[in-house]
Amino acid sequence: MSATHEKGMQAFRSVMDAPIASFFASCVHCGLCAEACLFYTETGDPKYTPIYKLEPLKKFWRREYTLVGKLMGLVGIGATVRDKELAEWSELVYDSCTMCGRCSMVCPVGNDLTYMIRKMREGMAVAGHAPDGLRGATQRAIELGSPMGVKLETLQAQIRHQEKDTGLKVPLDAEGADYMVLLSSMETVNFPEYIGALARIFDKAGVSWTIASEAFEATNSGIQIGVSDLAKVLVQRIVDAAERLKVKYVISPECGHAYTALRWEGPNLIGKPYTFEVVHILELLEQLKRAGRLRTSGKDERKITFHDPCQIVRRGGVLQQPRELLGSVAADFREMPDGGVMNWCCGGGGGVSANDRAEELRLKAFNRKKRQVEATGAGTLVTACANCRIVLEEGLEHNEMNIEVVGLTELIAEYLTDDQPAAAGGEA
Numbered sequence: 001m002s003a004t005h006e007k008g009m010q011a012f013r014s015v016m017d018a019p020i021a022s023f024f025a026s027c028v029h030c031g032l033c034a035e036a037c038l039f040y041t042e043t044g045d046p047k048y049t050p051i052y053k054l055e056p057l058k059k060f061w062r063r064e065y066t067l068v069g070k071l072m073g074l075v076g077i078g079a080t081v082r083d084k085e086l087a088e089w090s091e092l093v094y095d096s097c098t099m100c101g102r103c104s105m106v107c108p109v110g111n112d113l114t115y116m117i118r119k120m121r122e123g124m125a126v127a128g129h130a131p132d133g134l135r136g137a138t139q140r141a142i143e144l145g146s147p148m149g150v151k152l153e154t155l156q157a158q159i160r161h162q163e164k165d166t167g168l169k170v171p172l173d174a175e176g177a178d179y180m181v182l183l184s185s186m187e188t189v190n191f192p193e194y195i196g197a198l199a200r201i202f203d204k205a206g207v208s209w210t211i212a213s214e215a216f217e218a219t220n221s222g223i224q225i226g227v228s229d230l231a232k233v234l235v236q237r238i239v240d241a242a243e244r245l246k247v248k249y250v251i252s253p254e255c256g257h258a259y260t261a262l263r264w265e266g267p268n269l270i271g272k273p274y275t276f277e278v279v280h281i282l283e284l285l286e287q288l289k290r291a292g293r294l295r296t297s298g299k300d301e302r303k304i305t306f307h308d309p310c311q312i313v314r315r316g317g318v319l320q321q322p323r324e325l326l327g328s329v330a331a332d333f334r335e336m337p338d339g340g341v342m343n344w345c346c347g348g349g350g351g352v353s354a355n356d357r358a359e360e361l362r363l364k365a366f367n368r369k370k371r372q373v374e375a376t377g378a379g380t381l382v383t384a385c386a387n388c389r390i391v392l393e394e395g396l397e398h399n400e401m402n403i404e405v406v407g408l409t410e411l412i413a414e415y416l417t418d419d420q421p422a423a424a425g426g427e428a
């Protein structure tokens with residue numbers, strides 16, 4: 001057993017908890033999780049069955065935590081997890097799982113397979129079997145503050161462009177603001193109009209906000225690769241900035257997993273509750289709309305459908321808010337089949353889009369999304385996650401589908417009316 005393999009087994013040992021043990025013990029081998037996973041449905045390959053992706057962790061549990069396994073180990077029989085096996089499973093755990101959570105929704109005995117895959121990634125990463133693309137992204141996130149290597153200077157340049165376009169100031173390091181905005185690198189680089197849309201919406205709604213120069217990145221590569229210590233460093237960076245600026249809320253951007261990482265996992269990672277609340281941008285926009293502070297006029301006549309980002313709708317419960325917002329600006333909104341909590345993943349979440357070797361499989365898995373979109377007859381696909389947006393654009397391009405992809409916040413900003421209440425300057 002090599003030193004890294006031994007460390008991987010130690011990591012398996014450290015993540016093994018009561019939920020994992022009870023999940024393995026209660027699996028009734030019904031196969032329902034297979035039909036919920038786009039990597040299985042679009043390839044038909046049984047190795048992409050969610051529970052099968054966990055086989056090494058299951059083998060480890062059986063060997064070390066069941067009586068039969070222990071007895072077999074004593075007499076030198078029974079299966080042990082070998083390094084070669086972990087190397088083989090790297091594709092199943094990192095390339096063919098977006099941690100979308102759809103399999104967890106259908107399991108009749110309530111197994112949270114996504115939770116287990118996340119835990120299994122911890123052992124895989126320690127044993128040296130995380131893909132290069134994710135390793136590089138995580139290193140850049142720790143060293144430079146962004147998985148794509150986006151520096152403060154890049155953000156400042158994008159802010160200047162948006163200030164020029166909108167004629168509005170984008171506040172940087174404004175102490176005492178109510179809301180601290182986080183961005184994903186993909187927004188900063190690919191969709192900087194999101195920053196301009198926020199400036200326009202917050203100006204009309206009288207929201208006091210800021211971006212922190214020390215913590216503007218929302219993406220948590222530590223969660224994606226499965227290294228809790230690194231995930232903790234990235235969460236702590238945001239917490240420190242929010243406390244320094246004394247904000248009341250931190251806004252998670254149009255990024256799926258950033259919301260999960262910060263809102264649900266963050267306090268557990270740093271071991272204490274936050275001094276602020278985390279709110280997803282769509283939750284805030286809907287709150288502003290309900291409070292009469294976000295007013296729009298006119299309707300978009302295009303045929304519009306909406307892609308629910310998995311982490312936001314399924315693991316975050318943000319289901320009605322985008323529909324309420326779309327209802328105010330879309331004249332012809334068309335729900336996808338399976339839209340909402342059972343929506344199908346774009347195929348690029350959970351670090352898959354940052355993993356070059358997964359590209360061919362990801363494009364195959366995209367066929368599910370292709371059929372979903374085609375069924376609506378829509379020509380405009382709106383979403384609320386920059387990563388989904390890029391993956392959707394690539395998938396549509398690959399399939400030669402003439403469908404535009406739009407961010408929901410930007411769409412709302414297009415229909416703002418001048419008829420706004422007097423700026424309240426306060427919280428939603």
Ligand code: SF4
Binds near residue numbers: 050100114
């Ligand atoms: S979390 Fe999603 S991608 Fe991963 S195994 Fe489950 S259904 Fe498949």
Ligand code: SF4
Binds near residue numbers: 027034051107108
């Ligand atoms: S759906 Fe649940 S019980 Fe059925 S095979 Fe998958 S993990 Fe096991």
